[in-house]
Amino acid sequence: MERKKQAQPSLFRILVVDDAEDAREVIHTHLEDAGYMVRTCASVAEALLAVESSVFDIIITDLRMPKASGLELIQHVRNTLEDIEVMMITGYPSIEGAIEAIKTGAEHYLPKPFTERELLEAVRAIVEKLVRKRLAHGQSISGQTYGIVGESAAMQHVFKLIDKAGDNTATVQISGESGTGKELVARAIHYVGKRRSSPFVSVNCTAIPENLIESELFGHVKGAFTGAGTARSGFFEIADGGTLFLDEIGDASLAMQGKLLRAIQEKAIYKVGSSRPLHIDTRLICATNKNLKQLIEKGLFREDLYYRINVIDISLPPLREREDDLLLLMNHFRAKFAKDTGRPAPFFSDEALRQLMLYHWPGNVRELENLVQKLVLICEGDTIELVDLPSTLKPAVGVGKRLDRSLAEYEAEYIHEVLGSVHGNKTKAAAILKIDRKTLREKISNRYQKNEIKS
Ligand SMILES: Nc1ncnc2c1ncn2[C@@H]1O[C@H](COP(=O)(O)OP(=O)(O)OP(=O)(O)O)[C@@H](O)[C@H]1O
Ligand SMILES: [Mg+2]
Numbered sequence: 001m002e003r004k005k006q007a008q009p010s011l012f013r014i015l016v017v018d019d020a021e022d023a024r025e026v027i028h029t030h031l032e033d034a035g036y037m038v039r040t041c042a043s044v045a046e047a048l049l050a051v052e053s054s055v056f057d058i059i060i061t062d063l064r065m066p067k068a069s070g071l072e073l074i075q076h077v078r079n080t081l082e083d084i085e086v087m088m089i090t091g092y093p094s095i096e097g098a099i100e101a102i103k104t105g106a107e108h109y110l111p112k113p114f115t116e117r118e119l120l121e122a123v124r125a126i127v128e129k130l131v132r133k134r135l136a137h138g139q140s141i142s143g144q145t146y147g148i149v150g151e152s153a154a155m156q157h158v159f160k161l162i163d164k165a166g167d168n169t170a171t172v173q174i175s176g177e178s179g180t181g182k183e184l185v186a187r188a189i190h191y192v193g194k195r196r197s198s199p200f201v202s203v204n205c206t207a208i209p210e211n212l213i214e215s216e217l218f219g220h221v222k223g224a225f226t227g228a229g230t231a232r233s234g235f236f237e238i239a240d241g242g243t244l245f246l247d248e249i250g251d252a253s254l255a256m257q258g259k260l261l262r263a264i265q266e267k268a269i270y271k272v273g274s275s276r277p278l279h280i281d282t283r284l285i286c287a288t289n290k291n292l293k294q295l296i297e298k299g300l301f302r303e304d305l306y307y308r309i310n311v312i313d314i315s316l317p318p319l320r321e322r323e324d325d326l327l328l329l330m331n332h333f334r335a336k337f338a339k340d341t342g343r344p345a346p347f348f349s350d351e352a353l354r355q356l357m358l359y360h361w362p363g364n365v366r367e368l369e370n371l372v373q374k375l376v377l378i379c380e381g382d383t384i385e386l387v388d389l390p391s392t393l394k395p396a397v398g399v400g401k402r403l404d405r406s407l408a409e410y411e412a413e414y415i416h417e418v419l420g421s422v423h424g425n426k427t428k429a430a431a432i433l434k435i436d437r438k439t440l441r442e443k444i445s446n447r448y449q450k451n452e453i454k455s
Helices: 021-033 044-053 070-080 095-104 116-136 153-167 182-192 210-218 254-266 292-297 303-309 323-341 350-358 364-378 407-421 426-433 437-449
Strands: 013-017 037-041 058-062 085-090 108-111 172-176 200-204 243-247 268-270 277-279 283-288 312-316
Touching (some): 013 021, 013 044, 021 037, 037 044, 044 058, 044 070, 058 070, 058 116, 070 085, 070 095, 108 116, 153 182, 153 312, 182 243, 210 254, 210 268, 254 268, 254 303, 292 303, 323 350, 323 364, 364 407, 364 426, 407 426, 407 437, 426 437
Parallel strands (some): 013 037, 058 085, 085 108, 172 283, 200 243
């Protein structure tokens, strides 16, 4: 059975170079399941192009490949790039090869064949080293302090809670409207605490099919059910020592809620097909944009689970209630996206700024980020004018802000606009919207059914 890809990228980017497709894919799958961002290349030539155009934290390369060998790649990386760790893997383990690899600058060496566990342990050790190195140089892990911008009283309070949560393993519940930064906060809690060098595994509760809940969460033993040809770890086990982020917990089915509650209460999981409890040390962070208390009243959310996950409660206010942060965020995104264009960051005209301040931001920070990105990209002069703003933001006659549209309507319209701006290219649209292509496809097909997106 195909495993659905639900673990989402951690902040560490890994390049895997191997001419053997099978090996490449196995490593790719293991690393991606563990939450890393992974890119693969089949040759040194391809890898050299990749390291020039993108940033990686770790390179895992095979030694023997046709044409150029892994040693050439290592040499190149050592001469041109700092702050990147290289691990050599090889199917012909020889002392000479290992010595040569280390001499050339591959600090890490993993002989083939290796198990998933051996691979992940080796990578984890490298990540730990990178984290230590970067902290020692005063860099924060993501290039910014948690990557979270905000000075409002509400956000100051959130930062305090992140610090507090980082210190311990209590379950955290993050609530807030869509696009307010819930996932960002979850990652910050993980990376600020001791668990930072272990995986951060992000799982969307709505993405797990009902009949697979148990095996996806807890794993299964070989032969547990038809199609279970091999044993497999579940998300709890993959995130052992690290953090399991359960996104959209408010949408978890009652069956899933029951299973989660048991795992939390017993601090142990049972793999499907096994009666042996497996003790795991996985920190849970849950997020939702729903009101769980209301769901409890309607009988859709278990009250006992609510109290278990709500030990530390972080609530992210909508952007319209964070006026102090709005300018700060606009400036932050303005500078961030200008960097990508290589031009100086454009300014906002007073009228444009006023309009942006008046707007009610139903899509919160995500909407602001996407808008500023678009404005910076299309801006030709040094100022973003009122006319550059999309019509949804411009004042309707006599009305400063529109407060009459549903979020679904707004979203459909916005998706439509973004798709238009990239000529219908879904990969590009998904990248701008910062959702994956599958989610985009689902949103489009939902809306098509309701006739809300026409393109
Ligand atoms: N305070 C902030 N500073 C900088 N970037 C932010 C901030 N808040 C949110 N963002 C950015 O806005 C986007 C949306 O944030 P995130 O995905 O964390 O929101 P969310 O609450 O999980 O949304 P959803 O409910 O839709 O899943 C991301 O690109 C994130 O980096
Ligand atoms: Mg989210």
